[in-house]
Amino acid sequence: MPTKKATVYLDADLHKALRLKAVETSRSLSDLINEAIRRSLTEDAEDIAAFAERVSEPLISYDEMIKRLKNDGRI
Numbered sequence: 001m002p003t004k005k006a007t008v009y010l011d012a013d014l015h016k017a018l019r020l021k022a023v024e025t026s027r028s029l030s031d032l033i034n035e036a037i038r039r040s041l042t043e044d045a046e047d048i049a050a051f052a053e054r055v056s057e058p059l060i061s062y063d064e065m066i067k068r069l070k071n072d073g074r075i
Contacts, residue, residue: 008033 010018022029060068069075 003030 018029018032021027022032025032066075
């Protein structure tokens with residue numbers, strides 16, 4: 001897969017932790033960052049799909065939801 005170069009600025013502690021993980025896993029910083037970004041974007045896409053699937057569901061109030069959770073024994 002073709003790659004593009006980008007400059008990112010990381011907190012010093014985050015950079016140190018990332019370097020240590022790269023050494024421990026024998027992977028590059030770029031690999032770890034690409035994986036983390038890909039995972040985050042995948043989660044976002046899943047959330048958007050879930051919202052789209054439920055768009056026609058009726059809305060309920062917060063109080064009604066709490067009542068339902070209590071009745072179901074969840075809280």
